[in-house]
Amino acid sequence: MTTPIPQRTQVAIIGAGPSGLLLGQLLHKAGIDAVILERQTGDYVLSRIRAGVLEQVCIDLMDEAGVGQRMHQEGLVHGGFEMLYGGARHRIDMNKLTGGKNVMVYGQTELTRDLMDARQAVGLPTVYEAKDVAIHDFGSAKPRVTYSKDGVEHTLECDFIAGCDGFHGVCRASVPRAAIREFEKVYPFGWLGLLSDTPPVSDELIYVNSPRGFALCSQRSKTRSRYYLQVPLTDRIEEWTDEAFWQELRLRLDEEGREKLITGPSLEKSIAPLRSFVTEPLRFGRLFLAGDAGHIVPPTGAKGLNLAATDVKYLSSAIIEFYQERSEAGIDGYSARCLRRIWKAERFSWWFTQLMHRFPEDGPISAKFQEAELDYLLNSEAGSRSIAENYVGLPLNFGE
């Protein structure tokens, strides 16, 4: 028996990525109805390989949403990471430098699966393969969403629309151009990622700045690794064999890394462009943008998922306040509150990207500036602390 699709809800959520699913769960905990409309199938959503480093605020939100159990069992707590530069490794002892904070390595795919399972377990409505989603009248108190499912047209009436539909979604694109400002920087290279069922080369992540370009040694578990290489945007994925990937990674690592690296067949391989992007504002009447729909960071600082989670925290609090206290203060402040946090994570991600990648088009002086900056940062407690403090994530109430 299929559950009938509701025609009215309090919050229509567009997109069943981490933002939409987490928002749905937090609203459900507060007794607020939501329907999620997702263009793809659930399996497709789970097949996308994304990052996997959770800040404490993201861990806390998964707990608050009641879906943190498997994350605590399987996630790996990391108190530091390494930076490899000029052939030498330097450890950023995050835990010590931040007075006891850590991050957790837990794949976005797993987090998404936990949220999907929790939603399904209590029978909350998600419409997968919702086609031609269009949002209407969000300037009024009676917004609507129209879409088709299996060839049948539907209308969903609601109080609010949450645009959690990622960078290529319909929500941001539906806002009149004169009402929105977009800030963007596209980087002149991409990340070639490879996932393999091989033990990670090291217990902790290694961020590498080598003369051949950036590399990152990351992981999903004790038996699954995720590696990345900076590559020109003109490279095509079909041209990168697994063997060529491993060979290039070896050349960017140090002696110890080369010795310890265990290679194997790739489970997934893809090239992603790097972009910094922010939309202002994030609220348009009864429409709110959250997560990748409103902003993109280059992955170097592992901030994408964490920023999405904090947008959702602010948005769920604002909507709960609206229904429970009849107050619009939260929804009025949503955009400014999010943007203040977003810009700091944007700045860190941009800066860390500049520091760790090679920019040959900027001439030899750019490598010299990097050399001096890394030499300063990694030998200065204040410099290393600044990296650590941003990497573990600034507190939710930072600067308030």
Ligand code: APR
């Ligand atoms: N109609 C319905 N659903 C849509 C539409 C549409 N027109 N357009 C996009 N979607 C869906 C996508 O299929 C996707 O499942 O919205 C979802 C958006 O999910 P994400 O792109 O994962 O974005 P978000 O949930 O904000 O998660 C942010 O993902 O890209 C990473 O680094 C980012 O980790 C961060 C996280």
Ligand code: PHB
């Ligand atoms: C990942 O594991 O995919 C990952 C980790 C850290 C990053 C980016 C990606 O900075």
